Every structure is written in structure tokens, then in C-alpha cells.
Amino acid sequence: MDLEITAEPRSATGKRNRQLRRTGRLPAVVYGKDTESLAIQVEAKAFDILYRAAGRTSLVKLQLDGQSKSAIIREVQRHPLSRHPLHVDFLVVDLAQEMEVDVPLVFTGEPPAVELTGGTLMTPIGHLRVRALPAEMPHEITVDVTSLVDLEASLHVRDLIIPENVHVQTDGDELIARVLPPRIEEEPEVEEVAEGEEGAEGEEGAERPEGEAQAGEGETTGGEEETAG
Template sequence: MITLEAEPRRLTGKAVKQLRKQDLLPAVLYGAKTASEPIMVPLKSFKKVLAEAGESTLIALLMKGKEVNVLIHDVLRDPLTEAPLHADFLAVQMDKEVRTNVPLEFMGEAPAIRVEQGVLVKVMHDIEISALPVDLPSHIKVNLAVLLHIHDRLVVENLNIPQGVKVITPGDEVVVLIEAPRSEEELKALETAEPAATVEVMTEAEIKKKVEDEAAAATGEIKEVK
């Protein structure tokens, strides 16, 4: 099992800036049978664990001489740099199923793209599942090689789901499909038909204040299946 060291955290609110300057990530640990506790973890180690485990793989959090089985439940990021600013760790019970979203990993090449010049459209990038913590997969593979022709598609029920995993996302929802290539005329028509989106402009100071307020108030949501 992947491990990550953690320590109790006394600093809260805007004072957590001091932790970030020391390359420490403020976080919170909570669970159905675990009281909410402010903690901190080494930022470098957290990034490595996040890249390897994602938010759906069981992690052993080592703290105060004890080992707690957790999931990375939520990560607050800087809107400018996308650097982690705060993390939620959900303590899980090994005999209780957990509901979480698992990323989809698209594998192979769709023949419809090479042979018929079709356009691959990824409709979904993750699905919601339920499983015991030990059975949680890090990802679900999607085999694109079965998409032979334009208008072919894969829905959730077509996916190869590991044993012990229940899919919560409706089985008829489209995961990926092949569209016919669009002509230059169609592309121009789309450009003129779609109005420009309104963009909210915030100063850097406003963004930093918003991020700090969200990090200070971050508590997360427990999603254990009773």
C-alpha cells in the first residue's frame, strides 16, 4: 500500500501561509468514525502520492505512530498555477463500501479514425463506483479498438469493470463516440452561431483571497455507504 507521512497541524486560517513557505501542505483528516483533525503533509511527497494513487486508491497515512487507511477526497488548487493548496483525507472503514469517482484511461486506437477519418469525442472522463476500500481501482480502462465505424460508441455498461466493484453511473450513459468529420462550412457556421462566453475577471489579490478563504473553510464531504 502507498504510504504518506503526516503531522498534526496547529496553524489554521490565513496562518497556513507559513506552512506553504516550508513546503508543507495544510490538510484535514476526517471520517465516519474519525473526528475532524487539521494535519499537514510534505508537499513534495503529497504530489508524488497524488500522481500515483489519484483520488480512488487506498493510502496508509502515517501519523503519531499510527496508520490510518485513507483516500485523498479533495484537493484545492491555486487557480493560476494549479499547485495544491489544501487536501482532504477521508478515513475509511475497511468493511464499509465507499462511493467515489474513478478516472477513465483510454487505451488503443479507434480504427474509425484511421480508416474513415472519424472524430473521437470523449464524453466522460470518470465514472462513479462503489466498492470496499481494498477493491477500489486506480482507473478503469476504455478500449478504443472496438470503435470501427463512424457513429460507433461505448456506453458505461460496455466497460470492463473489476470484480468487487459496483457502478453507480447509469449504464446507458455514453463514454466515448465517433463523429463524422465536419466540413469547413460546418465549422464556420459553428463559430458564428456560438456567442462568446462571458469571462469573470478577477485581480490576482482577489484570487488569492478567495483561495485562502476556501482553504480555511475546506471540510469535504463524507461519502461512505452505510
């Protein structure tokens, strides 16, 4: 299925683009091979459908002024809260020249190590930098994580199955996925009382056998007896 969208020249600029969006159209710009930068507009709903299918890697046909241009969606500016697209860049490409783009990774399957150990799947990177002709650029690259059978297993870039004529630019030793061991919560340490300390405190307040007096009491009593004599 061909991915295509119809565009029209755009005269609205600046704050007038806000009014353009209210009418269901999306401001955009097209530039690239043999194409001067030109302000255009596309139907917002049509772009949403196109972007879900093409992303920022697949080739699309841009119909403009009766001509069909081969392009990719280079950039999408979005509203920070609603995430609705605000502006789009289309890059016209040379079909005979290779290009480099970031292709997203899609992780599939369940790692057996997660169920066996209670660990967590870690995926440090979410895309690969690849080089290919525009028409052969993959939309995404699938990563099967069912080979992660224990905590020693891991997947690297070199382990991936890459389509023919697609050249990976990311380092082959780059880690893609592994299962981390479960976190063990440390119990709070209980301070142990040294043997003998508790007894020493008890002796201080212990009752004395009848007839025994403290050193101070004995001295005072003795002094009184000497005076009396």
C-alpha cells in the same frame, strides 16, 4: 506497494498557512470513521508523489501520532494559476463498508474509424460512479477504443470490463465513446442571375438604329413643324 504518507498535527491556521507552504509543508485536515476532524500537515513533495499514484480513489495509509489510518484523498484545493496544491482533505474509511466514488476513465488505443473517415473521437464522460470496498476500489478504468471501426460503432458503460466486486452506479446505456464524422465546411452560396435580367439591363442603354427617335423627341419635333406651317 503500500501507499502511505506521514502527517503531523498542525497549529498554523488562516494566513499562517501561507508561511507553512513556504517551508515545503502542506496544510491538510483528516476526518471520518472514529476520527474527529483534526488539522494536520504533510510534506508537499511527498504528497505530490502520493497523489500521482493514488489519485482520489486508492486507499492510502496516513501515519499520524504513531497510528496508521486507512484513508482516501477526498479533496485537493489548488491555486487557480499555478495549480499547486493549497490544502488537502483526508477521509478515514471503514474497510468493511462499501463506498461510492468517481473513478476516472483512461482511453487507450486508436479508433480505426478516425483514420478511415477523418472523424473525431468523442468521449462525453471522463469517469464512472462506482461502489466497492475501499481496498478493492480501482484507481482507474481502462477503455479500449480500437473497437470503433466505423461511424456506426460506439461504446457504452455496459461494454466495459469492470473488476470483480466493483459495482457500477452509472447508467449502463450512458455513451462513453464514438467517432463523429468530419465536419464539412459549406461553400458560400453564389447568387445566380435569372436568365433574361442581364439582357434587359443591356437593352436600356443600347444604341438605337439611326433614324429612330425616342417618343419624347418625336413629339417635340412634330410640334415645331406644325408651328412652322
